[in-house]
Each structure stands twice: as C-alpha cells, then as structure tokens.
Amino acid sequence: MSRYAIIVGAGKGERMGSELPKQFLELKGLPVLMHTINRFHESAASDIILVLNVHFHSYWEKLCKEYNFNVPHLLVKGGVTRFDSVRKGLKEVTRKGTVAVHDAVRPLVSAGLILKCFEKAEELGNAVPAVPCRESLRKGGADSSQSLSRDDYFLVQTPQCFNSALLKRAYRQEFRNEFTDDASVVEKSGEPIHLVEGETSNIKITYPDDLKIAEALL
Template identity: 55%
Template structure:
C-alpha cells in the first residue's frame, strides 16, 4: 500500500499579529512548516508528501528551502480559495489506491506513533480522525441561552485525518458547503461513519504568539 501526507498551509498571520503567514514563522530556528513536513517524512511509514500552498507563496517557500538547506522531498501544489479546494488539489495528484493523511501545516509536533496509528487505523477501517476528549466543562450557546453538554461525549478534533483514497476522492467530488470545516465533515456528508482515534496533547495547532513558546518547550522536551 502507498501512503501519502497532504500538508495544507493556507493560514495567515493575522491572529499571530504578524504579516508573515503562521506556517513560515520560526520555531527553534526554522519555519514551522519544515518541522511539520519532517514529522511525516521521518515517520515509520515514510509517506510521500504533497504540500499545498497559496500560489503567491510558492517562490517564497522555495527561497526558504534554499536559505535553510531544506531538502526533504515533497511536491508543491497550488492552493484553492477554500481549504476544501486546497485539499482537493492535493488529492487530484494521487493515482491508484493509497492511504492519505491530511494535516495542518501549523501542527508541527505529531509524533511518529500518532502518524503511524493514523495510517494503520485508516487502512483497517477506512478512516481515522485524531481527536482528544474534552477535559473541560463545555456549554452550547443558542441565542441568549446556553446549556451544559456532557464533556465525556465531546472531542476536540485534530489532524492528521486519514482515509482510504477511494473514500476521500469520492467525497471531494461533492460541491463545497459552508459546513465542511474539516475532511471528516466532507466524508461524513456521504453517510460514512467517522472513526476517532486518540490524539495527542502535544499535537498543538499554532494560532497565537504564546503557542510558539509552548511548541518550543515541547520540541526541546522531546529531544
């Protein structure tokens, strides 16, 4: 079986209070995106890597690769208007049966264990979505009213989200809908049940400036 990782990098730097898109900001001396790609490339199953970026940043990325002597093999693909379209562009490059993991460019710390479990679980069941059970009490707001939800039934979804290629390809032939917030929601729309696997607390998504500090701490601790 062939394995692929589609790394989706479409974020901006707005919530980081920076003009630089988050995936290009430095983490331990090199761009976050490079850490993310390396996590998959050096994992046990060594998936082929497809990187989806806004076309405006292709040359910028290529120059970063030269500057930081980054030589991990990957295929660079043009991003779309929505994340949905970006993922679809990546999927369209893959021919034949495979297991495909979709991962956020700004989640640089997935462990080898999580990546491997994702591929193996998806190969066995059709899909595998990394998620963490909520540790906090949660409430649902509806207008001016809110109600408590059972936190034991609430999961915080992460990436990778991993699928058999035939499922993913069919799902992404659908027209885009606003409710498609991640790949699981696209696949679920076809009536396919989603399988959750345990995610990791260290598999953080870098969104705010303080997330960089936490990622540096976790990265150095892991080393």
C-alpha cells in the same frame, strides 16, 4: 499500497498578528512548516504533497535554500478555501493507498500518531485523531446558556487518514459551510468516522502564545 501526506498551509494566518503566515515563522531554528514536513518524512509517508498559497511558492523555495531543506515534496497551488486546497492536493494522488491530510501548523505531531492513523485507516477506511474535552462546556449566549456534558465531546486533530478512493469520492461533493475538516466531508458522503486517540501535545499554532507553547514542548 502507497501512503500519501497532503500538508495544507494555504491560509494567511491573520489571527497570528504577523505579516508572515504562521507556517513560515521560526520555531527552534526552523520554520514551523519544515518541522511538520520532517515529522512525515521520518514516519510512514511515502509521498508528501505540500499545498501552499501560490503567492508564497517563491518564498518557500527561498526558505528551502536558506535552511538547506531537501526533504522531497511536491509543491501544489492552494485554493480559496481549505476544501479547495485539499481537492487540489488530491489530484496528485495517482496510486491506490491511504491519504493523510494534515495542518501545516501542527508541527509537534508524533511519528507514532501518524503511523497509528495510517494503520487504522488501512483497516477501517478512515481514522481521525481526537482528544477528550477537558473543559466544562455551556451552549448559548451571554443572556441564556445551558450546561453540556463534556464526556460527549472531543477535540479533533490531524492527520486525518482515509482510503484514497473514499476521500476522492467524498471530495466530488459541492462545498458546504459545514465542511470544517476532512472528516466532515467524508461523513457527509455517508461514511462513518472512526476516532483514534490523539495527543495533547499535537497543538495547532494559531495565536502567538501557541508558538511559545510549541517552543516549550520541543
């Protein structure tokens, strides 16, 4: 059974406040995206599919030459939404197996977590890493709110792993605004989602401070 990794980085990264999308920013001597790909190359993935905005394909190829980055991967044109991008990546999954979908800007994911997600998905059909919410929660607005039990909530991460046939079937659905990740797409198709313990260090680089935190963790 094959193990695929679809790494999604087709966004523009506007919240970073940089003209350059965050997946291309340098982190400890390498672009963020190269760290991410290396994590999967060094772990359990046999095929790496990289989904990028088509306008940055030539820039990425230039970076690969500049940094002498030779990890094998297939470059795919991204879609308008993350949903579209994953769907395009799935077209390149040609053998039966397990698919991990991962955010390009989560460069600190460990090989251990990747392997754990693959193995659990091969056992149960899917595996989604999550960490317990550690902050107090309230629901509502400035004028009225109510306390929520943080014990009932988890922060979801990637890689989210799925049986390839199950994931392809789920992505035949029409897009909905509630599809914020792959687990929400698969859940809507009628499949229960299985959580595995994530890692607090598996941060998503979204804002400038996140890059500083990632540097410290590395």
